[in-house]
Amino acid sequence: MDTQVGNKFRLGKKIGGGSSGKIYKGTDIQTNEEVAIKLEDRRTDHPQIQRELKLYKILLGGTGIPHVRWYDVERDYNVLVMDLLGPSLEDLVNQCGGKLSLKSVLMLADQMIKRIEYVHCKSLLHRNIKPKNFLMGMGRHANKVYIIGFGHGKKFIDTNTHQHISHRENKSLKRTGRYAHCGREQGRRDDLESLGYVLMYLLRGSLTWEDLKGGTERQKYEKISEKKVSMPIEALCHGYPIEFASYFYYCRSLCFDDKPNYAYLREIFHGLFKRERFQFDYVFDWTTPKYQQSQHSKEPAHVPGPTHKPNNTLRLPIANARGHPVHGSYSRHLISFISTSTRCLCFTIEFDRSLMSQGEQSKKKSMIIHGEATCTERKREREREREREREREREREREREREEGEVTKWSKLIHDKLKHLE
Numbered sequence: 001m002d003t004q005v006g007n008k009f010r011l012g013k014k015i016g017g018g019s020s021g022k023i024y025k026g027t028d029i030q031t032n033e034e035v036a037i038k039l040e041d042r043r044t045d046h047p048q049i050q051r052e053l054k055l056y057k058i059l060l061g062g063t064g065i066p067h068v069r070w071y072d073v074e075r076d077y078n079v080l081v082m083d084l085l086g087p088s089l090e091d092l093v094n095q096c097g098g099k100l101s102l103k104s105v106l107m108l109a110d111q112m113i114k115r116i117e118y119v120h121c122k123s124l125l126h127r128n129i130k131p132k133n134f135l136m137g138m139g140r141h142a143n144k145v146y147i148i149g150f151g152h153g154k155k156f157i158d159t160n161t162h163q164h165i166s167h168r169e170n171k172s173l174k175r176t177g178r179y180a181h182c183g184r185e186q187g188r189r190d191d192l193e194s195l196g197y198v199l200m201y202l203l204r205g206s207l208t209w210e211d212l213k214g215g216t217e218r219q220k221y222e223k224i225s226e227k228k229v230s231m232p233i234e235a236l237c238h239g240y241p242i243e244f245a246s247y248f249y250y251c252r253s254l255c256f257d258d259k260p261n262y263a264y265l266r267e268i269f270h271g272l273f274k275r276e277r278f279q280f281d282y283v284f285d286w287t288t289p290k291y292q293q294s295q296h297s298k299e300p301a302h303v304p305g306p307t308h309k310p311n312n313t314l315r316l317p318i319a320n321a322r323g324h325p326v327h328g329s330y331s332r333h334l335i336s337f338i339s340t341s342t343r344c345l346c347f348t349i350e351f352d353r354s355l356m357s358q359g360e361q362s363k364k365k366s367m368i369i370h371g372e373a374t375c376t377e378r379k380r381e382r383e384r385e386r387e388r389e390r391e392r393e394r395e396r397e398r399e400r401e402r403e404e405g406e407v408t409k410w411s412k413l414i415h416d417k418l419k420h421l422e
Contacts, residue, residue, distance in 0.1 A: 004029070005026065005037060005074055005079055005081070006070065006072050006074060006079070007029070008028065008029060008030070008070060008081075009026045009027065009028055009029060009035060009037060009070070009081055010026055010027045010029055011024050011026050011037060012024055012025040012026050012027065013025055015036070016088075016132075018132075020040060020048040020049070020149075020151045021038050021039055021040035021041070021044075021048070021049065021078075022038070022039050023036055023037070023038050023039075024036070024037045024038075024039065025037075025084065026081065028069075034084045035069060035081050035082065035083065035084050036066075036081070036082045036083065036084045036085065037079065037080075037081050038079070038080040038081075038082070039077045039078070039079055040077060040078040040079075040080075041076060041077060042073065042076055042077060042078055043076070047078065048151030048152070049071075049078040049079075049080050049151070050078065051150070051151060051153065052080065052149075052150045052151050052153070053068065053071050053080060055124060055150040055153045056068045056082075056150065058122050058124060059118070059119065059122055059124070059150075062118045062122075063114070063115075063118065063144070064111065064114070064115045064118070064144060064145055064146045064147055065118070065146070065147065066082045066083045066085060066146055066148060067082065067083045068080065068081070068082050069081045069082060069083070084138065085135040085136070085137060085138060085146050085148070086135055086136040086137055086138045086142060087135065087136060088131060088132045088133070088134060088135050088136075089108070089131040089132075089134045089135075089136075089198075089202065090130075090131040090132045092136070092284075092285075092286050093131065093201075093202060093205070095286055096285045096286055098205040098206075099202065099203060099204060099205035100202045100203065100284075100285050101285050102203065102241070102272075102276065102278075103273075103276070103278045104202075104284045104285045105199055105202050105203050106269050106272060106273045106278065107273075107280060107282065107284065108134075108145060108199075108202070108284075109195075109199055109266075109269050110266055110269060110270070111144070111145040112134060112145055112147075112195055112198075112199075113192075113195070113262055113265055113266050114262070114266075115134075115145060115146075115147040116129070116147070116191050116192060116195060116262075117260075117262040119147065119153075119191075120156075120188050120191070120260075123155050123156060123157040124150075124153055124154070124155055124156070125153060125154050125155075125156050125186055125187070125188065125190075125191055126147070126149075126150065126152070126153055126191050127152040127153060127154060127186050127190075127191065128149050128150075128151065128152040128153075129191055129194035129195050129198060130149075130194075130198060131198055131201065131202065132149070133147060133148050133149035134146070134147055134148075134198075135148060142287075143282040143284075143287075154186075156187060156188065164187075164256075164257040165185070166185075167185050167187075167256040167257075168185040185256070187254075187256045187257065187258075188254075188258075188259065188260055189251050189252075189254040189255075189256070189258065189260060192251045192260055192265065193248065193251040193252065196244070196247050196248050196251060199244065199247075200236060200237065200240070200244065203240060203244075204240075208227070208231065208236075209223075209224045209227040209228065209231075233245050233248045233249060233252075236248070241272050243268050243269060243271065243272040246268050246414075247265060247268055247269075249414055250264070250265065250268075250410070250414055253413070253414050261406065261410050263403060263406060264406060264410045267403060
């Protein structure tokens with residue numbers, strides 16, 4: 001295989017792959033930027049890259065959607081070049097000892113639900129939700145979750161009738177058996193239920209049906225489907241916060257063409273996050289050692305100023321024109337000093353009147369007046385900012401009340417549906 005692709009990119013080492021092709025790290029020859037290059041054999045029975053390309057174009061511009069840089073056919077391969085991303089959640093779980101903490105899973109869940117919501121808002125289904133298809137970004141985007149792997153994607157709105165696709169039973173499980181739906185035509189509810197299995201996998205480190213065997217792939221996935229259908233939600237979520245069971249109950253209460261309430265699902269996990277008193281600081285299990293090291297490296301040996309003077313008063317030594325320390329009678333005056341954080345701090349500066357000319361004293365008075373004026377203006381600005389913050393808080397409170405109304409409505413709906421099923 002040539003080491004160059006289309007005279008535009010240089011092929012590097014292999015970094016991933018599966019049934020849909022192989023993924024290599026590459027380099028843009030002109031800009032020297034690192035990219036991801038996906039190669040798919042044109043002779044494959046089920047080509048996926050062209051479908052992926054079509055869906056990526058529909059999703060273009062969304063948060064957590066990688067940018068497609070180039071597509072073409074090179075010799076025996078379909079080639080797709082995209083932004084290079086970081087490790088997958090599968091890689092990170094393995095890196096962290098086989099499972100993740102509740103805090104990390106909840107922070108991931110919030111972003112993952114948003115990614116699926118965006119895909120659905122474009123009338124698309126992913127249909128291959130699994131840890132390998134969620135990647136973290138790189139550099140300043142290292143805390144952002146990206147969603148990839150749209151080779152099995154599908155529109156759920158018929159382009160001719162503009163109606164939701166019809167429901168079909170007895171669909172066989174295809175791929176990603178550990179996380180996939182339960183043997184029926186997939187809809188939006190199934191993407192979300194599959195995400196629930198992914199979250200439980202991240203927490204538990206395994207799923208009870210992942211080791212099931214079969215003579216053929218079809219038989220294997222049929223066994224997985226039977227296991228999922230027969231396993232109560234309580235058994236799947238046993239030993240974990242009840243919010244995960246609530247998530248599954250909601251997903252399974254949806255009809256095939258129902259539009260999910262994504263805000264409600266996120267609110268389920270937000271409530272758990274608050275109850276556990278976690279901080280949404282984007283410090284994940286795999287970033288904790290790096291985070292602690294960076295905190296130590298940023299810690300200065302000595303920081304003068306307010307840190308050592310709780311009353312925000314600092315006495316600065318004054319030297320005369322020759323650089324000698326000042327002696328004699330002093331008079332203290334307050335001037336304003338604006339720090340880099342825009343906080344107005346007052347410092348006590350001692351002046352030696354006997355060493356100052358009349359012009360210097362006049363200049364000093366001007367500095368004091370200017371400093372006091374600046375401080376007054378800063379106080380006014382802070383008061384205006386506090387008022388704006390109070391208004392934002394009132395708006396957030398109104399938004400919370402609206403969301404709580406939605407949560408109450410959907411909770412009642414789930415309860416009624418479950419009661420009806422009983």
